Amino acid sequence: MGGQAGSTVEITITSQHAENATELLFSHSSLTATPKLDGMGMPIPDTYLVAINADCPLGIHEARLMTRLGISSSRAFNVGAVPETTRQTPNTSLDTAMPLEMGTICNAAMTKQSVDYYAIQLKKGQRIVVDCAAHGIDSKLKPVLILANAQGADLLVERRGGSLDFIASESATYVIKVHDLTFNGGGEFFYRLALREFAPGELASRLPTIKTVSSFSWPAPGAIDQNTTAEIEPNNQHNQAHKVSLPCHITGSFFPAADVDTFEFTATEGEVWWVEVASERLGLLTDPAIVVQQVDAEGNLIDVVELNDIPSPVKVSSNGYSYDGPPYNAGSLDILGKVEIKTDGIYRLQVRDLFGGTRNDPRNIYQLIIRKAQPDFALVSWAIHMQLRNGDRNCLSKPLALRCGSTMAFEVVTVRRDGFDGEIELTMENLPVGVTASGLKIPAGESRGMMLLTADEGAPRGFSNASFVGRATIDGQLVTRPCRLASMQWPVSDQWSEIPSPRLLADVPVSVCESEFAPITIASALDKVWEVTAGEKLTVPLIHTRRNEFSGPTINLMGWSDGMENLPTMETSLTADTSEAVFDLAQTQKPGLYTVAFYGSAVTKYRYDPAAVEAAQAAVESAHERAQDLARKAAILADEAKKVPVDQQEAAKQAAQAAALQQTVAEQEVASAQKNLQDATAKSQPTDIVDIIVSTPIKIRVNPTDKAE
């Protein structure tokens, strides 16, 4: 959803597990929300008034609820420059078509198995562009846009997520129809429909959209050169090659269909040029491919290198029976590779879109950079996913909402640029009180690290926007890069039937809740750095602070570390209060300070909001007392009404009736409170859930062998 900068909009929230939410928070300070009040001055549940400052940056911001359980997952909130409306009444027929003004945006949600109708007035020759934001604002809607005549007969249809571009052939009423590709609907299928006018030939911009996970690696800091060169068509053939000098930064488009852009440059033996293309990472459905060929003395072309996708640095989960990797892809269909020049001469580089054979869309643009090595890195992170049950295929949105005594693990992945292979330290700062972060660095030459966030058992309820960065030394300089956070747009219970849709978040919100605790905390018995010598054994005593019941007596624990080898795997008791972790270090273990954490999964008895049962019980008792009190009063008044003089009987009778009415209302309130109690009790019944258990990080210093001697 969204609103116009400088306005106040009303937002209604639907959510799961977010009863009694206290705040609606945004990723930008120009957006503030206050609960909407009813006529009695009481907050209307789940309804907020969002004030958008006039200077609020246009585009997408994150909106989240602060709930009993901490910060919620995020929803995109759009800030635009044009007036916005919200559909108030159903418009699922031609007769009920909602009028839509030019230059406005309408917010609405789709009804299942229905089509939404909008009526617009156009003048002959007027060019309009109808755009619909849906997936790009966290909606599940796959929008179909249809422009029809006043009778509803279709004239123009767009089903690929594009916009309708239409020039009216006559001055008349036209109809815009919107529906989901498979006619799905409901509260999760919301959309923003924009009606804009453009001059003939003018390139129509699209509505803003959230970022794909792959886009975290674009652009590299300092990569965007202000002195870009636009490709010069025709350059499809080798003899039409656009001559460039290296280094260069070229902008171009995969247009028209089957477009090939050819660039020619000279290079010298021994040179290494890094080539990067951004197109898919710009949010486009493109798949750039490059081939570099040398032109020999006879004019023959000799293949030098083919450059294709940026592979995911870690294996992505397949669509198999269960998880076999994270359901996030940090790779891209874009290009990041190098060209090694073996001999002096003329070279030609051709770039094409492997998806562009039949597509004609000038908006399918790209940026091509050919540069000398500028070693660097980009980071992205997501909450750890693991196979918790046999055949587990659910993908959850996992906000950084910590329970007291818990440790959450985040997988951190890097895309390395231009040959950088050094280690990357991971840190998080500006955390809520009682929360500590332990980064398991990404070792040199590797792609994966971990971030462990731990909330103390006594951490107070809190929230902060954290800073999450990676640091590395490159060419003797300390380089700091942000780590972007990724999350699922929606929780998916089975990725075979619903496609998981991950995206980047704009910020790194961290919260702690007091309402729930970790089912078990496994921590080192002593809060210290453990010392051990390479080649020797170390036994670390562990303490289990158990707060829930578990199914099964043991948990299998494995280890994460930032470089310590031979980590033990342990079958640890879930009923005992202590255990031990025995580290048997190899002679070759590199000395240094390491962080280790153990993780596993266990089936625990989960009770949803048991405190609500107590509150509901208290409410029942209170209502009951009040009802009893009123019943007594009503009985007294009724009795008195019989005894008073005749001239007072009418007044007494009315008083007795009023008391009886109050008694009835109170009894209804009792019934209502009892219903709430039943609901709360039902929800709080112990349920088996599988939980990821992560130990509190343990610090171990490995000393060199000679020191021990």
Place this chain on the structure above:
Amino acid sequence: MNTLLLLYHSYQRLCRPRQLLTASAVLLGILAHGAGASETEVSFVNDIVPVLTKAGCNAGVCHAKAGGGQNGFQLSLLGFEPAEDYESLVKQAHGRRLFPALPHHSLILRKASGQVPHGGGIRLEQNSAEYAMLQRWIEQGAAFQTGTEPKLVAVDVHPPRGLIAMKGQQQLTVTAEYSDGSLRDVTSLSLYESNAEALAEASPDGLVTTHDLPGTFAVMVRFQGKVSVFSAAVPLGAPVPNLPPPANFIDQHLFANLQQIGVPPSPLADDATFIRRVTLDIAGRLPTDSETIGFFGSSHSDRRVQLIERLLKSPSYADYFASKWVPLLKNRRDEASDITANFAFHAWVRDNLLANSPFDQIVRELLAATGTVVGNPPAAWYKRVKDPKEQLEDISQLFLGVRMQCAQCHHHPFERWSQDDYYSFAAFFSQIGRKPTGVRGEDLIFHQRGIATAQNIKTGESLRPAALGDEVGDITADEDPRLRLADWMSSKNNPYFSKALVNRYWKHFFKRGLIEPEDDIRETNPPTNPELLAALEAHFLASGFDLKELIRLITNSKAYQLSALPNEHNLADRQNYSRFYPRRLPAEVLLDAIDDLTGTTTAFANLPAGTRAIALPDNSYNKSSNFLQFFGRPNSQSVCECERVQSSSLAQSLHLINSDEIKAKLADANGRAANLAALDSSLEERVTKLYLVAFSRKPQSHELQTAVDYLRDTLLDVEGKPIDGKQALQENFQDLIWALMNSKEFLFNH
């Protein structure tokens, strides 16, 4: 005598031009060469293989049977692989099939002539020329090649076309042309097959005999993998007076054919018949009563033209023709998760039809699709059709009308397609790359850089792309060969692409293709009206592959607008379009028509209320609808339109007569029966409205009287007491609608 002499010749070298050949000239030539026959060296390829073929030895049911032939003796189908046949005959089974010392004792001769038991019976008489030929070949040393024999280049049948009276005869003469320019009369060695046995038969010696039915037919002539065809008409000879003035070239060609064969056409259909027919054929629905009344009330002389234009602009046109194409493109729901891809693909087809995208562009987008299904819906075809061989076979059959399946394993018996042709075509699809996506079962489709080739599984040769024998030039590693194939398909000189489409659409409107089956275009299956087909092709090409223009052309023709009622001469006509051939409404159209007639709608899962059956995106709805199953809605398994069952069945009749589904529609509280019963107008007016909906015409006076009388009937309850008048009227209306629904006039487009 003639046959005997022919068989003693290996070649007949005629110096005269081929077009001067006549039956008598051939006979003279044979006689002249017959004297020296014993001196001629027998060629295994050019002489022995044709003998084996003519005798049926290498038929598919005999020694060319897949998996070992018969009793260990394997020959290639119809002798398409002479080298393998030679190996099998001469060298296999320890050489026991030939006995060079005593050639007439060779097993091949003794078996074929029945001297020893032979499962296939006697194939060669001992005194036959064929027997002598085989024996002489063995006597000469049974060589595979003589070293001098030329290769067969072509086969011509003479005459190529003819006009044969009913119960008449025509002797065909077949001439083989060799690489050295020599010609040979192979009439007796050729195989003949009529495509219309009811009209004409061909004897093994090439004598064509017609029966007592008028029409056109063709005789396929085969000789050693080469084919030729004799096309002929059997005229009725009736006078053809008073032809309607032609609206366009369709009428000119079609009426010329009728004049030639002497079959007078039926008169033009009246307006009522026309509006119903053309609305069903273009928009897949019945005209509404208001549309019909408006059409009747129009005084415009071109009201039929205007009606066609309105229909072509309507979304129903796109829905209906999408329902024709989508099953052929195998938009099949195997998994629940296919729904997104299937809806997207169906919509892509439908939207392109609505926008009237040029047909070559639609095919190009499908053929060379890349990317994801949601981003580029035609890529869904590659989700469904993954095997490159299936891709080439589907594309060739659907868009070129060429069936290539046989050529995967052997030379096409009725065609010129070889395995090289097959695998050269397959090479276009050899560089399709796939990347995994987040969607189970769905890949990202892209061109995998590399030189496109496909390996002939028989020869092992890697073949570059070639389009049914046409060179398409060198294709670089970077170029998607499918784009080159699309270029070739839409090129002006492509002999198949336009032909296949116009023939398919012709069949849609006329029930029978000019070539039948509509997707089996080959030299040996000639069109019934070649001039008309050629003109349609040219027009379609010139229009820029404009599908609406093609439909406009067809439906505006007088030929399309002829009455379905036969005259005294054309009842038997099934192929010359002298009248409109009635056909049962397709399943979806019929269901929609019943909904229109009963004033109800059918609910379909995942689709908005009111969605019509012709707009269903995939086959999944067949499972939940007995109606669609019984009336033959296809399940998207095949590229053949024959998957749509248009025949009648007992289940169909019972469903219409007595199913709960139909009864519920008739008795719907908001349905037409209830509404008609509640109207204040006269019964005559209400019956007229009903007829307009059902038949797009007003009732005739006797129909009206019968209907009104029935509606006035008093109904009795189970106790014999009259039931409420309004209730009785509603039930009577239900009965009347039921009766109209079960009439052929309703069930058929006529």
